[in-house]
Amino acid sequence: MKTLLFKPFEKYSEQKLLITGVIATLIGALVAYVLNCRFVGVFQMIFDDNTIIQSLIDNIIIICCLTIFLFIAAKLIYKKTRLIDIILTALISFIPFYILPFFNINDTLMKSTKELGGRFFPDVVTQMSLETLLPLVGFSIFGLFVLIWCIALLYNGFKTAANAKGIKAMVIFGVALILADIASRYLIFYLN
């Protein structure tokens, strides 16, 4: 179970991972569209109306950014890194994020965040109803767990693809991840 959830890249073949990753990406785009969510960066999700094409392009941009930056980083560490292994890392590692839109069933979180607006959090919490506050708190806690899960998957995939070991590899991975996040935010903002 631990291998399946955190280290699938060590065990499963390219074909299995590719099929799973592509199907999950398509389903993820559909779920985000139906539940009015948008992935607007590697680590950013907003609640907004969108189209299915827009949702799909968002996912493709994120996967491409992750692939490009992680592949460059992996090549710096290990010359024999294969592109397919990095593509699979990006495809599979993003799967946990596709669970997050389910928190917005009936636009629950969209309404809550709108109610929050730009107001100072401690002030507004006392004025919010428990019905509005609970989904936000639940989403925040689960979101943090999903974020850690996603980073663990990304690092394990990267480590397997690039035979990465040690602090230097971790630093290069971290920089690549931050650059992928920045690039994806810009590209989604300007292109989509």
Added chain:
Amino acid sequence: MKKLPVNCPSCESPLVASQLSCSECETVISGSYSLPVLLQLSKEDQDFIFEFILTSGSLKKMAAKMAKSYPTVRNKLDDILEKINALKTN
């Protein structure tokens, strides 16, 4: 099968073969023979190399046989190569 010790349990230096004997006529040869590099690897690494030869050096076949992914098997081979190079240098 008993595991061949390759390092001294006391000081961890590499061991050498100092006596060889014939099980048929009980002839004993004494000397100081260093162990081949492959014998100095762990049992797990030796088994991996054995499997590698049996699959004609195909990492893809090995990955399927070991129920591991291709990069995992390739990384294992690279780690063994690193160990062999380190042993050859010493």
